[in-house]
Amino acid sequence: MKQKITLKKIAKEFGVSISTVSKALKDSHEISLELKQKIQAFAKYYHYKPNSLALNLRNQKTKTIGIIIPEIVHHFFTKVITGIEKLAIEKGYNVMICLSNESYEKEVLNIETLANGIVDGIIISVAKETEEKENYEHFTELINSGIPLVMFDRVVDEINCSKVIADDKGGAFLATDHLIKNGCNRVALITTPDYVTVGKERREGYISALTSNKLVIDENLILKIDDKQDIEEQLNRLLIDGNPPDGVFAVNEIYAATFMKVARKFGYNVPDDIEVIGFTDGLISEFTIPSLTTVAQHGRSMGQKALELLMDEIDSQEADYQHKNALIKTDLKIRNSTKKVQFQN
């Protein structure tokens, strides 16, 4: 168990002081060439590396940024992380990922530990439970303590920090509008409970598309899924009364793919009887039959943008930093769960 090599040990080895070694290793002009070379060679041989703990303590910064996400088993979040990570490395930062598991308490805990001197900034997508409780003190405290915070995807308006979100509303509009243009006039929405912010946005896009196409909003066609219950069963309701929708927009991939399964069970054909679009950046869409038309979220871009904003704030340490918001464009990825025929009439 080889011990770590430190300045102190090198100093002892050469019978010089610690600071001499430190300077020698930084190639300071104050040190004689001969001594420098010897020390540098020695250090290299033993793979000397400054202890980052000590450095961090001294510099009061850590060159690592923290990411808090609700769930890692989720393709969208992993994409975002990939985006963050890539850029972070380029900028010489390390990345630390924490999971809140959608729990308020764990989110608070994560923030507390991260804030405790181990990261220079935090990127977060807030937990469902936090959105539900509307309890945001931990965010304000974090910000007050001087640690930059950037929110992405699931953001909270009340908090004054930089934010990056996908154009949820626009994407939902795009999808719904596409269905209508394809000839659907009974377009259903499969969504989350109200407290989930992205769900709300997507719902607004859906409604706006309906109204702008002069269709009425039929509450019977709006289904809010409770994740804690069986999803298939809840989806049945849309089909069981023999008066099915002819188009379906689901706010995520799982809902969309599961709906297709259920529809098939009821004997409906997708896309001939019912066209389906999902909102997602997932893996499943390509492998369902028919493959699923989706609203692409561009998770990687979101991650990159989030890191950019965070860096911007970290670098410009002005007390009155002006927080920025970014909207990541979404677009339709047409696959086979919708008909190709547009503008048919």
Place this chain on the structure above:
Amino acid sequence: MKQKITLKKIAKEFGVSISTVSKALKDSHEISLELKQKIQAFAKYYHYKPNSLALNLRNQKTKTIGIIIPEIVHHFFTKVITGIEKLAIEKGYNVMICLSNESYEKEVLNIETLANGIVDGIIISVAKETEEKENYEHFTELINSGIPLVMFDRVVDEINCSKVIADDKGGAFLATDHLIKNGCNRVALITTPDYVTVGKERREGYISALTSNKLVIDENLILKIDDKQDIEEQLNRLLIDGNPPDGVFAVNEIYAATFMKVARKFGYNVPDDIEVIGFTDGLISEFTIPSLTTVAQHGRSMGQKALELLMDEIDSQEADYQHKNALIKTDLKIRNSTKKVQFQN
């Protein structure tokens, strides 16, 4: 921008020394009850928290463990992480995730930074490129420097550390045997290039199942996929000559799902013409049509086991720690890409 509260500041506030405050906060009997109460109340009010950097520096440990994985956009790895994380939190450890992106260089870099005093131990699944290069110095150095290392899934035999792997061979045997028992006698294997260790294991299981069923190994039925090229095109080869396999075992979900797509394009029906099994712990399998029969890997259990072994090594700081290996059972998750009729003859 509220400054962080430290022992020093509290001490100044009360006109006492730093160590007095420190003791007061730990409820030491050396401090008068009155003073203790005042200080504790004050600290609580200002959310005093010991700076972990300083603590780590002092204690020479960090209570965080590092995870290095090749790719995060991969359901199996996220499952493993979930498993690690859950147990880690319980044990009071934090988790830091780094991505190697399958690159040798990034893996080395990750290890170097993590080893540099920021983690107490590392759990890794090695990058493909590292396996290819067979360059393992960074691992031996890490171990020599006294930081416990545990490998999972993609492990390297030559390195003396604890390891946890899925029973790849057994799972492959199970799958292949199942196909044969179902009546297949031309079972194909879709696998990775040779240097990927898990691929090799699974291949062995496949071959062992064939021989134990007295079937000959037909190299034409073994297809090694190069991920850098178009997968569908490579899969065509299995079907293009009009003499297709009647069973297919793929070493991962993507290969399996993609094969089903290709087979369908060639007019073959799964499972009637060709039965398919994939090795995986993924999301896609449930949503393909037909849903995919798989060998379940139990990623979460692997993660948990890996952390257990790591903790075991960290706790027992004996110089001659005896490294342990764990084999995580795999089992068949029967879905609809295989026929239900077993023992038919």
Place this chain on the structure above:
DNA sequence: CTGTTAGCGCGTTCAG
């Protein structure tokens, strides 16, 4: 050219 000192924040002796 080299060494001393101080300080980052903390906990632990050891003296008083």
Place this chain on the structure above:
DNA sequence: CTGAACGCGCTAACAG
């Protein structure tokens, strides 16, 4: 009951 001193590893200002 309280405080001074030390050490974790490092750097920077200041002496010599």
